[in-house]
Amino acid sequence: xxxxxxxxxxxxxxxxxxxxIGALVYGSIGTERxxxxxxxxxxxxxxxxxxxxxxELPVVRKLLFEDYSRTLDFxxxxxxxxxxxxxxxxxxxxxxxxxxxxxxxxxxxxxxNAIDGEVTLDIHDLKDALLxxxxxxxxxxxxxxx
Numbered sequence: 001x002x003x004x005x006x007x008x009x010x011x012x013x014x015x016x017x018x019x020x021i022g023a024l025v026y027g028s029i030g031t032e033r034x035x036x037x038x039x040x041x042x043x044x045x046x047x048x049x050x051x052x053x054x055x056e057l058p059v060v061r062k063l064l065f066e067d068y069s070r071t072l073d074f075x076x077x078x079x080x081x082x083x084x085x086x087x088x089x090x091x092x093x094x095x096x097x098x099x100x101x102x103x104x105x106x107x108x109x110x111x112x113n114a115i116d117g118e119v120t121l122d123i124h125d126l127k128d129a130l131l132x133x134x135x136x137x138x139x140x141x142x143x144x145x146x
Contacts, residue, residue, distance in 0.1 A: 003070040014072040014079040018098040025079040
């Protein structure tokens with residue numbers, strides 16, 4: 001599966017996982033986000049219908065030939081984001097290892113010193129999180145997780 005635009009929110013992310021750990025890759029060229037999840041934290045949830053965007057096919061075909069792409073390999077679970085900025089080509093690849101239960105991220109550029117940034121670990125915005133009973137998560141409430 002190949003996407004040609006950045007994913008602005010986690011619902012547009014490309015998934016990778018090993019059955020226990022899941023990773024959703026989304027964001028933009030300047031800020032990539034990886035939302036990690038664990039099977040003990042996920043129970044299902046509700047999804048809305050996918051809109052019919054077939055009328056946009058000519059635009060999508062045109063954009064496929066330009067520089068930005070997001071790809072998900074369904075066999076390996078590897079997510080790759082590639083783009084060009086001038087003469088520099090960049091790629092970010094992520095997968096979740098089944099035997100090691102870890103997520104691996106690789107950042108590459110074809111020019112020396114082209115990659116610069118920082119990595120942070122933050123709690124995901126819980127404004128649309130649901131509890132197992134279907135109720136919205138309330139960050140002001142203390143939950144018994146045992």
